[in-house]
Amino acid sequence: MAPPQASAAQSAPPGPDGPQDPAAPPAPVLEAVGVSKRFPGVVALDDVSFTLRAGEIHALVGENGAGKSTLIKILTGVHRPDEGELRLGGEAVSFHRPHEAQQAGISTIYQEVNLVPLMSVARNIFLGREPKTRLGLVDFRRMHRETAELLGGFGITTDPRRPLHTLGIGTQQMVALARAVSVRARVVVMDEPTSSLEPREVETLFRVIGELHGRGISLVYVSHRMDELYRICDRVTVLRDGRLVHTGDLRDTDRVRLVSMMLGRELARVRKEAAEGHDDGRTPAAEPVLTATGLSRRHLLDGVALDLRPGEVLGLGGLLGSGRTETAKALAGALPLDGGDIEVGGRRLRRISSAAAIRAGISLLPEDRKAEGIIPGLSVRENIVLAALPRLSRFGFVSRRRQDRVVDIFVKRLRIKAASPEQKVGELSGGNQQKVLLARWLCLEPRVLLLDEPTRGIDVGAKAEVQTLIEELAAEGLAVLLISSELEELVEGADRIVVLRAGTVAGELTGGDVTEGALLTVLAETAPDAVPPQGGPEADAAPEPGAADVPDEAAAPGAGDVPEPPDAAAAPELRKEEDPR
Amino acid sequence: MTSFALPRGLDRPRIADALQRYGVYAAVLALLVFNGVFTDHFLTTDNLRTQLVQVAPVVIVALGMALVIGTEGVDLSVGSTMALSGALLPLYLGYGLLPALLVALLAGVVVGLVNGSLVSLVGLQPIVATLALFVGGRGLALVIADGQLKQIENTDLLSLGTDSVLGIPVVVLIAGVLAAMVAGLVQRTTFGRQLVAVGGNRKAAALAGLPVRRVLIGVYVICGVLAALAGVLATARLTASDPSSLGNLMELSAITAVVVGGTPLTGGSVRVLGTVFGALLMQLLHATLVTHDLHDSTAQMVQAGIILVAVYVARERRAR
Structure with a gap:
C-alpha cells in the first residue's frame, strides 16, 4: 500500500520494542527435509528443504504454482509428504491431520479468516477449550476477562462479547492471531495475511507480529508484497516450480535479485519493457465511449461523474471505501442506483442491469475473483464462454465447435496454463483464473472494460502479463477503467486518473501529473477535512x-x-x- | 486425511470421486448379477418390465428434481403436484384425453411458476418456498377432488398405463425419452449451461449477465411439469385418481435418486444418467430385498444406508 516507506523501515525489521537477539543460536524449530509431493499430473514439490529457526520471521515467496501452498499444507498437516520428513524441534514428526499440527504448536492464519463469524470474539478464542465453572458450564466471565487481557496485550480493545463478524477483517485477523498465541503456538504460519487489509490494519498486524516475535514465536510469512517482506522478515526462502531456489538472510538479498529468482528471468528487462510500453503514446479518441453522470447510491456513491475514451486507460484512485468498486459495479449495472445516467456510444442505458450493460459493451472484471468471478466446478472452457453463450448458440443449442474455437484463441493469446480446456477452473492458480475471467469478457468484444484490482493476489509473472495485456487492449481501441490499490500500478498503467473520496470525485490527474507524488497529494489533500x-x-x-x-x-x-x-x-x-x- | 497408507494416486478423495461418478452403475450391475445368481425368476422379461414400469414415475420426477438441485435448490412440492394433476384429470376427461392432459400439465406449470417466483423474485430459501405448495398443493388437490377417490374409465388414459410399443411399456418409453431430452437440455442448450452456472456460483453468473431469475423460474416450471406428468401416468396405472395418497413421499424418493446418482446437493452439476440409475438402484434394491422375504421396513433401512454412503462419498470428494 505504501511502498516508499519500506526503505526506511528496512533497517529495523521486527519493530522497535521487539527484543532482538541475533546472538542466540539459530536452533531450528520446524524443518522440512527433502520433501516431495506429487499430485496427479504435477510435481508440486520436488526435494525441498526448509528450515525455520527459533524466533525468526521467515518469508516464503514464489510465483503462484511455485509450491508455497503445498509446502505450507505439509507443514500444517493438511497434506503428507510423499518423500522426506518433517522435524519439529529436531524430532521427526508426522501429522495425520491439521489438528495434530495445531496440538504440536503450529498455528495457521489463512487469507480468509477461518473463525466462526456469528460467535463472539471470546468464544472464538476459546473455541473447543472453553473454561468451565464447577457445574461444568461455560465460564463466560472468565472467558471474557481473559480474552480482554489477551487482546489488550496486542493493543486491541474490543468488547469480547461482540460477534466476530461485526469487526473489520483486520481485527478478525488479530483475533485469529490471538487465538494462535493463546493455544501456545510455537510456530505461526501466515498465508498472505495482508491481502485484504487496509493500510492501518496492516500496521496493527505488523505490531502484533512484532509482539509475537518478541515472545520468541517463529513465523512463516507468505506474501506477494515486497515492501512487507523487507520490513518484517529476517530470512527468505524462494521456491520456483516446486523446487528450492534460494534460502538466506533477506538483508543480503536485494529486491531485484529476489524477484528475478522468483521469476527465473531477468527482471530488468521486464521492467524496461513495461516502461517502454507505457511511454509509446497511444492517442485516445476525442469522443468518449462512455459517459456517466451523477451516479448516486445512498451511503456509497454521491454523484460520481466520469467519461472514458476509446484507447485510454483511466485509473480510478482512492482509498479503500472511497467508492471505487461501487463505481465500477454501477457502470456495469451490478449496483442498483438511486440516480444517475450512463451513456454508451451516445446512447443512454435505460434499464440498468448487468445484462443491459453487457449488451451495451461494458464488461466488469470483479474484485473478488472467487466469490464473483469463477465458477469453480466448471471447466476452463465453460468459464470462458459463460457470458458469450447466447452468441455461440443457435435456437438455444450451444455449438461445441464454436466454443472450442473461441477458447482456443484466448487460451493461446492470454497464455492460460491449464492441463486442458476441460480442467476445472477451481484447480488453476490465481493468475490463471484471472486470465480465464479476462478471456470471458474479451470474447464478448467489449467496448469498455472495467478492471477492479486485476492483479490482486496473483504472482509477479502473471501480474506483468496482465499489465502488458491491458496496454495492448487499450492500444487496440478499448476503453479501460483500472482500479488498483497499488499506487505504482495505477500510475504506470493509467493515462489519466480520477480520484474518488467518500463516493465523490475528489480530483483528476492528467498528462504529466500522473505521478505517484501527485496522486498522494490528492489523497492527502482530501482526507483530513473529512x-x-x-x-x-x-x-x-x-x-x-x-x-x-x-x-x-x-x-x-x-x-x-x-x-x-x-x-x-x-x-x-x-x-x-x-x-x- | 488418510489414516492408512494407500498406493500413490489411490487416495481417499480419488476413490470417492470414482465412487460418486460410477458407483451407481456398478451398484445396479452388482444387484443384477446378484439376482441373476441367487434369485429365481428375477432376470425375466416380465419381472424387469414390472420393475421398469414401477420406477418410471420416480424417474420422471427425479429428472426435474435433478435440475432443481443443480441450481442449489430443492423442490418439496413434487408429490403434491402429482396429486394436484391427478385430481384435475377426471374433471376434464369428459373433453377427451388431450385437454385433460393439458390442464394437468398446466397445473404443473403454475406450481413451478409459484415456486420459481418465490425462490428467485422473493428470494426465499428453496426448501421453505416449496414447502408452501408441499402442504397447500395436496390440500388443494383434496378440495378439487372433494376428498374422494375417483375411478378412471377413459380408455385412452388407461391405455397410457398399460399399453406397450414393441414390447416396451409406454410409461417406460416416456421416461426414457424424457431422460434423453433432459440430458440434451443440460449438456447442449444455452439454458442448460446457464442452469449449471447459476448453481455453481450465482453471484458470478449474475455478474456475467446471465438471466438468473429466468433460469430459476424455468427450472422450477420444468420440475413442476414433469411432476404433473408423473401424476398423470401414475393415475393411469392406478386406474383411479387418488389425491390423498398419490405421490406421497415422492419428493424423498426423487431426492434420493438424484443424490445416489451422484449429483451434489451444492449445485453446479447435474447428472442425468446417474439420476436414472439412482432411481433404478433404489427400485431394484427394494425388489431384491422383498423377494428375499425381508420385510419392507428392512428394505427402507438398507435404502437409508445407501443414501448415507452417497452423501458421505460426495462430502469426502469435496473435502479435497
Missing part, C-alpha cells in the same frame, strides 16, 4: 479504537514518511463507512 466531523462522537462504533494509537507508534521507526499521514488519517473515516453494512 475526518473531524465524522471521527469523534461514535468512537465506540469503530471496531478497534485501541488501534487509534498506531500512527504514533508506527511513525517512530518509519521516521514520518510522506505517505503515512494520508493513510493513517483517512482510516477512521473509511472505517465508519464500512461499519454500517
